[in-house]
Amino acid sequence: MSYPFECGNRTVWDAGYHSGQLFASLARGAAEFLDVPAGLTPTREGGCEVDPAALLTFTERLYGHYASTNSEVMHGLAHGLLITSLVLVERTGGTVPLRPEHEASLGWAKNVFARSMA
Structure with a gap:
């Protein structure tokens, strides 16, 4: 069973059910902490619709705090x-510029996650 993250008519991440639920739950909690929407709206089908602009703002705010x-x-x-959010931002056409001191470590982790996020 999967937990798809859809952006329009495109699946940007066909997460495993538990991975998808956990990510969405963590994002909701962090969004509340950061006082911004996460850009993820649960669907009746059991997944999330992704709002690229809101996800970008959320990820920028999360990275700024980090x-x-x-x-x-x-x-x-x-x-x-953060890493999962960075991958989704890129898959929805956005980018979050990383500070030079984070480019290597976060960039490496983002590539590792992206390979495993079918």
């Missing part, structure tokens, strides 16, 4: 959500 702290706990908590 980049503004040296807290290893905050980095650890945000890492998987």
